[in-house]
Amino acid sequence: MVAYFPYLLLLLIVIIALTMLANRIRIAYPILLVLGGLVMAMTPNLPNVTIDPDWVLIIFLPPLLYADSWAISLKEIWKWRRIILSFAFIVVFITAAAVAWVANMVLPGFSLALGFLLGGVIGSTDVVSVSAILKFVKVPHRLSTILENESLLNDASSLIVFRFAALVVTTGQFVWYEMAGGFLWVVFGGLLIGLLIGWILKLLHQWLPTDANMDIVLTLVTPYLMYMIANEAQASGVLAVVAGGVYLHHHRNTIFPASTRNKVMAVWDNIIFILNGLAFSLIGLSLPQILEGIREEGISLTTATYYGLLITGTLIGVRILCAYGAIVTTQIMKRFIKVADGRRYHNIGVPLILGWAGMRGVLSLAVALSIPLTLDNGAPFPYRNLILYITFIVILVTLILQGLTLPFLIKWVKFPDYDDHIPDIEAETLIRKELARVALEYMDIHYKEGITNSFLLQNQKDIWQFHLDTPKCSATPEVREKYIAILRHQRDFLEQMNKNPRINEELIRSFERQINLEEEKWENS
Incomplete structure (x- = not known):
């Protein structure tokens, strides 16, 4: 561990330098971090980074989700609940089904269960990339609200798909009524566990004689506690962290004094910056490990890259179709229910932006790396390394292609005057x-x-x-x-x-x- 310490310091310096460069040239910093990780991975005499799949989710996911949950606006989610929940759940399920079908048809020996597992891995969009891009361009508030909140909530739905698909692949069994019951517990159990732990921690913060430093440490422990307890109960750790985080943020003024609130936010801003920087850099740094796995499976790099580009095209195409489908559905449903905005806008560019803003990022790689190495019977997990490489291609292409072109697309589109908010x-x-x-x-x-x-x-x-x-x-x-x-x-x-x-x-x-x-x-x- 000590031998890697200078390398870790170098990585942090590179992260800071690339982030400054990204701010100077006004592009999303995750793009440069991934490319910087790739350059470092190909630099001779630097150690190869081997990522332990058992630790990658638990280290990065809970604190990143918890920080995002503190930025959620329940008022905005409720106003745009139909389109946010549609993209966060329905579109993820549609995307997973489309990826499963394409993978099953094109990839030799790739079962539908493996296809759904791949769809769960790459089903969620990345909130950090979206927020970083929207920081440099002016978009209507409703659009940024939909994109950012969808990116947070679809983490849960994609992990649910991944979880059940992995269960089918590893055990070879599929019992639909057990899956349905398990799905309900995963969703509602995760929400209840998160709210319960949030309530208990709220009381502890109020009753215990803590100071600012102790409160900060408790906030760092909180997301891991929610995530691990929910996972042990076979519920959704993601939903537990999000629900508990929203609850505690709602009661923040009764939990913490003003001085503690300021310190908590300052500490968390630094932690999240470091975690995001490390996570996006690890995407690039993981390439040698992924390529070695591809060679072990006997798949040529050209073939694997073709599969990755095909799946990426499927993802992008399905999301764009769903974006236009959502507009059509809204126009139909406004005759029967009250919608947030039932006016008809003759602008084909807005759904295109909604569909194009589907960058994948940290979570997809973390979930892919968490795929078990073996099945229940001890046999190697089928196509694990190919799934890792496809995930890498999806992240790289969506971040670079969509991430670099999205700002120009936003500037090209003439947005209607939505009049959602007072200037x-x-x-x-x-x-x-x-x-x-x-x-x-x-x-x-x-x-x-x-x-x-x-x-x-x-x-x-x-x-x-x-x-x-x-x-x-x-x-x-x-x-x-x-x-x-x-x-x-x-x-x-x-x-x-x-x-x-x-x-x-x-x-x-x-x-x-x-x-x-x-x-x-x-x-x-």
């Missing part, structure tokens, strides 16, 4: 005014006296009154720049004050943290 400037003004109003009302009712004697309360009262009296509350870029410059000057002055031996340095640092928080708020506004 951000107006919404910011509305929020600031309403916050100022309720604060002043509360102050007048509970603290009528003593306001003028307190600089803090009187100053804040003047600010809130200014928000109410000013037509627009949002600061211009020029005003923000001036305010940030003033804050930085204050911080420089604090460094000079710190030279006074009679002033406690911890107080200086406390004021510095306040200035840092204020500067961060306005830098990101």
Whole structure:
């Protein structure tokens, strides 16, 4: 392990450098990380990375899912529930069936069960890639909501397909009513276990005399706990982590004090960045191991690549067809049920974007690597290495082809004026005014006296009154720049004050943290 430590440090440096480069040239960083991993894998004198299939899912999946679940908007999911759930479940099942049929027809000796297993492996889209791409282009909020939430929820559905297909392949048995009952327990059992563990942890956070550091450690343990307990109960660990994460995020303000919330988010941002960087780099680094497996199975690289490209084309084509099918279905169903938006838009580009944004990523490789090495009878798992290589091709092609072309496609499409949300400037003004109003009302009712004697309360009262009296509350870029410059000057002055031996340095640092928080708020506004 110690021998690999310098290599791990080098990998982290490469991840940081490639991410900076991706931000500079404005492309999704997962694309460069995968390519960087490929280059490192082919660099002589560097050790080959051998990934243990028993550990890859448990290390990466729970924390990545947990972090994503904290970003879920239940309000938005409920509004777009039909299309999100359709893509997260129905489209995944359709895709798995299409992949199974094509694989069974084209790949010699490839059974339907193996085809469904392959479909489960590559059935889910990658939320990190989608979010990284959408960061550089402007899309309607509804589209980003649908894509990001679908990418999170379809992890569960693809793993369910994979799980049952793997069970059929390893045992050679298929009993439909047992599968149906097992499916219901996998879904609802996972949700219940996640919510139950989330409720217990909420009570523990509230009852135990913890500080910020202890709370952060508990949040790091939480997703692994949910995932492993649900898996031991034969339920969906993915759904358990998502359900528990959403529950705890909903109650975050009653669980953690403000200082802890800020620290938790900062720690998690760094952890998720490292995990995503390592995971996407491992996609490229795993190529030598995958190629060695292909050679062991006696399949030529040209043939295996052809199979991979064929399956990739099937994935892309089925998703695009489903995107247009969803629009047609909405137009039909709006006659019978209330839909989120029943207006008819004569724009063929929007469904194309929805269908084209189907990049595969970390989860697909992790699931493929988790395929057992042997069957229940001890025989080698059939076509395991070919499935790994096809998965690698699917990830590589979708990330590079779709990931690089999606921004140009988005710029080409002329989006309708959906009018889903109030424009951000107006919404910011509305929020600031309403916050100022309720604060002043509360102050007048509970603290009528003593306001003028307190600089803090009187100053804040003047600010809130200014928000109410000013037509627009949002600061211009020029005003923000001036305010940030003033804050930085204050911080420089604090460094000079710190030279006074009679002033406690911890107080200086406390004021510095306040200035840092204020500067961060306005830098990101």
